[in-house]
Amino acid sequence: MTNELIADLEWRGLLAQTTDRDSLLKDLGTGPVKFYIGFDPTAPSLHVGNLVVILVMRRFQLAGHLPIALVGGATGLVGDPSGRNEERTLNTESTVSKWVENIREQLSRFLDFDSAVNPAVMANNLDWTKSMSALEFLRDIGKHFSVNQMLAKDSVSSRLESGGISYTEFSYQVLQAFDYLELFRRQNCRLQLGGSDQWGNIVAGLDLIRKVEGGSGHALTIPLMAKSDGTKFGKTAGGSIWLDAEMTSPYAFYQYWINTDDADVERYLKVFSFKDHSELERLLDTVKVNPGAREAQRELAREVTSLVHGTDQCEKVEAASKALFGQGELKDLDIETLSAALSQLPKVTINRGEEFPTWVDLIAASGIVDSKSAARRIVKENGAYLNNEKIAGENFTPTEQNLIHGRFLILRKGKRDLASVEVL
């Protein structure tokens, strides 16, 4: 038995593990299946790592299935031990509930909630856990869990070896299992998706459903994104790449994608792009034939940035990138293009008539170096540029003559770190 959706996911490298494959294929082939993915509020925003799973959700919806986006208002209060070797610090209820709202808003960008046929719905596990008493929980849910099995779960056993785990985090798998049970009961949800680190938690849910309701459901996990150089996907020296425009500017977001290694671009495109197979094959071919053109990276950056920040925003940052990294003279850019491009960068303003600060002071003020010492080091190491021209000497101070269109200066550190100065 084959199924177009599953075959496609497999082609894209998005399948890690599933429960009984034939029966899953049968259900997916028979009609729309209700499925869910949970997102715990562990930060103010989702990040590009979450995007992998979110987009799989979108693929399921496009294939006609019914998504439930579950926000972990309850589980976020407890903390998932999966993939961590240390206990989490608990966040306050008000913090978590604020993050829940942010995550809801972000999820809503990727799913269709208004579809007449198969609209997505939101859920929050706080709804069925908040009012439950500890005694009810222990008697009705806890009774079905064998501690022996719970201890055997990777997420727990690895923690037992590395410094221990609190009762709170130990209970996490029970809470997540309970979620699946509730969604099974309330909405007839029969499939849970998640990152491959979630396998244990998902299966715990299936066990619970079998024991309590005698029912059965499916599990499907998605491989965790890895980079070819072994570093973590979605992280830079500056931290995570967030979906929130305040936390990671659309410009920085676009830059993250356009800087993708050749070695990774194929996997990324398959995971993040919604282009059809033949178009993807063509793009991947360009990587082999003319890697220098970086067409695949450009398309990847464009598609993901549009998806997350909208096509308007994407066009702006794309134009900015083109202008700032283009071969032409900055002076030749018209003022609208230039000022639009610069608006995407960290910015320092100085008042007209005031004396210009040194390059070092300006770049330090822009925040793209950590300290003035670091800024001086850059100059000493020959990585300091003003308007794309190298400057020499740490006392270098721009003058009126350097202003582009009488208003702007472009500071650059190294190859690609830019900031703008505007004289008002």
Add this chain to the structure above:
RNA sequence: GGCGGGUUGCCCGAGCGGCCAAUGGGAGGGGACUGUAAAUCCCCCGGCUCUGCCUUCGAAGGUUCAAAUCCUUCACCCGCCA
């Protein structure tokens, strides 16, 4: 509860009274090469009003001309014995 070991810069980890802003590795940054890629090679990598000064070696006190290094107390971690 008893005995012993540990806590060093973003991470790992040397140092065990002055030569220590502190060896080495990783991460990170700059340069060269190239393609806003990777690999490679070279350099840098606490801060500042920068030939000097200031703040760092779990915390607080103390000894000393001088402490990351010695002493005391406290906190946390890790072994062994109860």
